[in-house]
Amino acid sequence: MGYFIGLIVVLGALWLGLSGIYTPLLLILATISILLCLILAARLETVDREGAPYARAPQIIRYWCWLIVEIFKANWPVIKACVSANRDINPALVKVKTQCESDLAKTIFANSITLTPGTVTIEVEGNKLLVHALYEEDATPESFAEMDERSRRSVDRRATDGNEQVSA
Amino acid sequence: MIGAAAIALIVAIALMMIRALSGPTLYDRVLAMNSLGTKIVLFIGVLGFVLGRPDFLDVSVLYALINFVSTIAILKFFRYRSFQVPLMRRTPARRPAEGGEGD
Amino acid sequence: MTEVLDIIMAVKPVLGALLCLVGGILAIIGTVGVLRFPDFYTRLHAASITDTSAATLTILGMVLLAPSWLIVFKLAAIWLFLFLSGPTGSHALANAAHTAGLQPVIGRLRGRVDSSGEEPS
Incomplete structure (x- = not known):
């Protein structure tokens, strides 16, 4: 579970840093895209110690x-x-x-x-x-x-x- | 002076094109294209600053991503002559250990 | 205090452009190495100059020229991605060439100035 939280934080920071436009519509779209990324990563079984090495x-x-x-x-x-x-x-x-x-x-x-x-x-x-x-x-x-x-x-x-x- | 940096990168790109066209083996050409891509990423970024529009960096990010994927795709194709081969075969012994770790 | 800040603000664009120029020159040097070295594996070393120091210096120069923090973040993302993907691509190339049976040239090459486009057998 900790790996998922790390991935959410990193993906959110990446989106906020690359976008630069913070209107409610785009923030909702960002949330959807981050959730989509998480679902895909979970299906690929890549969210483990190697896929999200943010603890260290x-x-x-x-x-x-x-x-x-x-x-x-x-x-x-x-x-x-x-x-x-x-x-x-x-x-x-x-x-x-x-x-x-x-x-x-x-x-x-x-x-x-x-x-x-x-x-x-x-x-x-x-x-x-x-x-x-x-x-x-x-x-x-x-x-x-x-x-x-x-x-x-x-x-x-x-x-x-x-x-x-x-x-x- | 930033214009000079852009010109230097163009010269490097043109020289690298010679290696891409004349490389004796396939791997020389792939190496030249990969290195060319890195230089183009840098050039697009510098060009944005020359023209006073740093928004070009978005293009640069995208080019860096595509460059890496295309290099791996070309290498994979010429190794297996097909894209329908799994690149990494997971050994059965590792799968339960990873599953236990994730839970 | 404000004078010091003014000096920093005046020096920053010049330093940034200078770093970009040094990065471009390093890219040319790496390319010259790729053109001159005798076989594929040694060319790989020359290409890694572009991937590491030229990219770092150019991006550092652009960071000094950047007008806002958003640009700095994008540059940091590009730098991080280049540093993660560069060695992976180089290793994939070297491994593919090795698996395909391309033999490297071994031994001292001093003075032996043959045509650099020669294919090693």
């Missing part, structure tokens, strides 16, 4: 702030490789092991790797990720360890708490 918003926002700094740091080598006269690149395929347990944490970790310029996740199998890197020397398993640990902490540990609260 503070942790995820903190993780994003750290991630954006990392992305901007990782941009420099790729920009240099793009404009340098001799293409000094060293592409490689690397296997990375992750400690993330839930699918959501794995998704966030894999997407963070892809979002960082210079590394792209090609395949996810169990707890192993196949990563294509632009520079082999930058893509050591140690360089992914911190991101792995942070994405696991931002989702998994709190996730168990959230499930206990909901079931209780």
Whole structure:
């Protein structure tokens, strides 16, 4: 039930922010469209911990702030490789092991790797990720360890708490 | 100066079009179209500010949504040669666990 | 106090336009990378510059130019969606290419300036 309330709040905020016209008729239409979205989401069975992960918003926002700094740091080598006269690149395929347990944490970790310029996740199998890197020397398993640990902490540990609260 | 930003984005779009037309593999073309879409989203937004009508951003939001869906649709079509295939098959073991969680 | 506010108001549009321009230049750099890199997987890295830093800087510049909070909200929605869909699309592309059997070029490429449109075998 908490997931439905989170979804209603987010959809309402999205509608209010995108519309800008607040007459009674349009507010009624907004309510109808939000209800329609909820019914469709319930029929698709997507309103669960993955479909509405708003309970751990503070942790995820903190993780994003750290991630954006990392992305901007990782941009420099790729920009240099793009404009340098001799293409000094060293592409490689690397296997990375992750400690993330839930699918959501794995998704966030894999997407963070892809979002960082210079590394792209090609395949996810169990707890192993196949990563294509632009520079082999930058893509050591140690360089992914911190991101792995942070994405696991931002989702998994709190996730168990959230499930206990909901079931209780 | 904001006009210069719009011109820079147009140049980027034109250059990316070269890759979309000459890409040796299908995936190069899809990548070029996806990246082109991101640039067009940014360009429509900047164009709104150049013309003094930031309402263009609504178009921009819609373009971002359609761009993502079209990329996935093209990839799915060329993988299965059909749209009538479920993209994600849920394993039977997960279904009762999710049902129990939701209640 | 009002003087400080005036200075901020005077600097804001210039800074916003400058950030938009830097974002556009980064988009060009990413495109040049896409045109120059030797195979599909390396082009994916160049395209992610556009998806991340160019989009962030351009949208940040537009936020500084925005006349109302509604515009800022729309820009934030665009930014959030680009950041969620960009890596998903890249991963779908890479995974589709890998499943189809497209082999990446491995190893140092320094000085080997072959035609960038060459298909890796």
